[in-house]
Amino acid sequence: MTAAEAAPEPAAVPHALEVDPLLDDPATRIVVCCGAGGVGKTTTAAALGLRAAERGRKVVVLTIDPARRLAQSMGIEELDNTPRRVPGAGTDAGGELHAMMLDMKRTFDEIVEAHADPERARAILANPFYQSLSAGFAGTQEYMAMEKLGQLRARDEWDLIVVDTPPSRSALDFLDAPKRLGSFLDGRLIRALMAPAKVGGRAGMKFLNVGMSMMTGTLGKLLGGQLLRDVQTFVAAMDTMFGGFRTRADATYRLLQAPGTAFLVVAAPERDALREAAYFVERLAAEDMPLEGLVLNRVHGSAATGLSAERALAAAENLDGARMVDQGDGQTRVGGPAATSPEAPAPEPTTEVPPADAELTAGLLRLHAERMQVLARERRTRDRFTELHPDVPLAEVPALAADVHDLTTLRAIGAHLATPRQDR
Amino acid sequence: MSRLQVVSGKGGTGKTTVAAALALALATEGRRTLLVEVEGRQGIAQLFETEALPYEERKIAVAPGGGEVYALAIDAERALLDYLQMFYKLGAAGRALKKLGAIDFATTIAPGVRDVLLTGKACEAVRRKDGAGRFVYDHVVMDAPPTGRVTRFLNVNDEVAGLARMGPVHHQAQSVMRVIKSPETAVHLVTLLEEMPVQETADGVAELRAAGLPVGDVLVNMVRPRLLDEDAVRAAAGDRRAGVARALAAAGVSGPERLVDPLLAQAAEHARRVELEREQREALAKLRTPVRELPLLGGGVDLAGLYHLARTLRRDLGVSDA
Numbered sequence: 236m237t238a239a240e241a242a243p244e245p246a247a248v249p250h251a252l253e254v255d256p257l258l259d260d261p262a263t264r265i266v267v268c269c270g271a272g273g274v275g276k277t278t279t280a281a282a283l284g285l286r287a288a289e290r291g292r293k294v295v296v297l298t299i300d301p302a303r304r305l306a307q308s309m310g311i312e313e314l315d316n317t318p319r320r321v322p323g324a325g326t327d328a329g330g331e332l333h334a335m336m337l338d339m340k341r342t343f344d345e346i347v348e349a350h351a352d353p354e355r356a357r358a359i360l361a362n363p364f365y366q367s368l369s370a371g372f373a374g375t376q377e378y379m380a381m382e383k384l385g386q387l388r389a390r391d392e393w394d395l396i397v398v399d400t401p402p403s404r405s406a407l408d409f410l411d412a413p414k415r416l417g418s419f420l421d422g423r424l425i426r427a428l429m430a431p432a433k434v435g436g437r438a439g440m441k442f443l444n445v446g447m448s449m450m451t452g453t454l455g456k457l458l459g460g461q462l463l464r465d466v467q468t469f470v471a472a473m474d475t476m477f478g479g480f481r482t483r484a485d486a487t488y489r490l491l492q493a494p495g496t497a498f499l500v501v502a503a504p505e506r507d508a509l510r511e512a513a514y515f516v517e518r519l520a521a522e523d524m525p526l527e528g529l530v531l532n533r534v535h536g537s538a539a540t541g542l543s544a545e546r547a548l549a550a551a552e553n554l555d556g557a558r559m560v561d562q563g564d565g566q567t568r569v570g571g572p573a574a575t576s577p578e579a580p581a582p583e584p585t586t587e588v589p590p591a592d593a594e595l596t597a598g599l600l601r602l603h604a605e606r607m608q609v610l611a612r613e614r615r616t617r618d619r620f621t622e623l624h625p626d627v628p629l630a631e632v633p634a635l636a637a638d639v640h641d642l643t644t645l646r647a648i649g650a651h652l653a654t655p656r657q658d659r
Numbered sequence: 660m661s662r663l664q665v666v667s668g669k670g671g672t673g674k675t676t677v678a679a680a681l682a683l684a685l686a687t688e689g690r691r692t693l694l695v696e697v698e699g700r701q702g703i704a705q706l707f708e709t710e711a712l713p714y715e716e717r718k719i720a721v722a723p724g725g726g727e728v729y730a731l732a733i734d735a736e737r738a739l740l741d742y743l744q745m746f747y748k749l750g751a752a753g754r755a756l757k758k759l760g761a762i763d764f765a766t767t768i769a770p771g772v773r774d775v776l777l778t779g780k781a782c783e784a785v786r787r788k789d790g791a792g793r794f795v796y797d798h799v800v801m802d803a804p805p806t807g808r809v810t811r812f813l814n815v816n817d818e819v820a821g822l823a824r825m826g827p828v829h830h831q832a833q834s835v836m837r838v839i840k841s842p843e844t845a846v847h848l849v850t851l852l853e854e855m856p857v858q859e860t861a862d863g864v865a866e867l868r869a870a871g872l873p874v875g876d877v878l879v880n881m882v883r884p885r886l887l888d889e890d891a892v893r894a895a896a897g898d899r900r901a902g903v904a905r906a907l908a909a910a911g912v913s914g915p916e917r918l919v920d921p922l923l924a925q926a927a928e929h930a931r932r933v934e935l936e937r938e939q940r941e942a943l944a945k946l947r948t949p950v951r952e953l954p955l956l957g958g959g960v961d962l963a964g965l966y967h968l969a970r971t972l973r974r975d976l977g978v979s980d981a
Contacts, residue, residue, distance in 0.1 A: 272670020
């Protein structure tokens, strides 16, 4: 018998993600939650933060764009860019929970104010190009989230920072944006834009200078001279800060690679979300970023998995059949056409079921069949992921009937995260 | 039907799927639609199970009745180089600009230029005519950025027209704005019957209206079938355990007693969900936009599922069936 003919290899079983040891370890200083939009990243970040705080750590949760009710539940409706103590988070173990919502424009303004003298800062803040840039071209939010993370870490007031990542068009933008913005702000183009002013008088640079004016001329034609002038004024005003931006982007990047940082990829058991998660897992590995595991939100379960979808549907049909042979005395005799089909074993012909019970029970069975089909689909999707990435530990959080409105629900989610999953 | 159909929605609501289904639905009776992707995610290619889309319009599906769906993944950098070529015949200079990072600058850094190029390309496809003076595409369907960013995305031309007060970018921005703010355009928002997406949809509708952008329909995706009517759900909450156990036994289910509690618990969950969904439907009704529902695809979204959604949309939108 060759290996190929042996019993098929069972599906890869992932390890359980050990959430509590991760949160309790004093060496863990940053947890980054990332993943596609709409998979519950912010909720996961909040639940992890609450759990860590209630287990005795001093935690700050940095959220990017929380849903209103979630923000309310943590008392951070004000967008003031400062961490606030979350009332109601347990302190018995000596921990504290703080939370904040990112204000990206304010964060950008703060960098300018911190790195330029007051007059120059005023000029930058008033520049129309700066105002557009800071209010959110693609990438500012990602850059500012990482900037804020760096600031919080530098303050060293918290044992643990849990950070949510922006709902980017690609889940990875927050890795790339700092580099992109950094390389733009102190890159060749900026220097080129500055160049005519700086090298104007030097004969040896004449050729270069012609190239430059051709280029600024082209950009000027394209964008309009006035925007180009705004950019040049902005660049002149920001000149002293450029090196700073690059350095900061690099520092943030190194912080993400540091041993105290753990990445959690968040997903839902759906094809697109897990495809994005798989891409992320590969990308983190390529960037030497420490991946801790996968959090799978909104997983459906059932306490009656012993009853398969097929058998539930067959039984529901039996009961439908029963109703068709209602005997007029308010009782039905099970034994209609469906029950005599070869697939379904004929039930006891003497059992009598009131039609209302038969109808209700058939409904319950159909509901169960639907649930079992959802379970099977989610499981197939998950197995596809774990087959490709068997080394990624996994935590599952069951689907909740309603959105998160309070700390009690967040606490329950935290408990699920920390409970080893039971294979369904 | 508006000629430019913009589809947005909160992440995870399936906006790419709905946009693709809409493009299929509108491509009936020999009509031709263009499905446009602007976020470089290659979601359309994955959906139609084809290889990654290049930066060119290519036929990806045939609709019932001979209609055709074309797709285009707009690449901002290529769109800018095309544009420079078109206006300035900038072959070599374009490459020089690229070397210096100016193209990067214009497509990813300069506020809004990227979005101007993306919306501009879509509007160009809307207006394009063939030699006989007929529109090349009957409809252009855009898989747009998510609800939180779509107003800014569509309105970027106003902002850019303000920043770049002259020059071709300024003119381009203004002409795009004329298309986007006209009845030729409809902006649809995809949602689920859940609190967060519905809230975001309500915010999105308000933002679009405040910006003077034409709000189209709210498309509720992944609507689950109602398997128990409300009476049954209420009854399940009462004490019907004995009756259910008897019925399960009569139906030939083994171990009926052990199943009663789990099945009733699932019914109670279902009841909560039905109630929540009712609340969300009420919230959507207050938006004063047409609301259309699309069913949850039991087997997940595949090509067959896509055609099924297209058929549902065709019926709901009153597009004559082929």
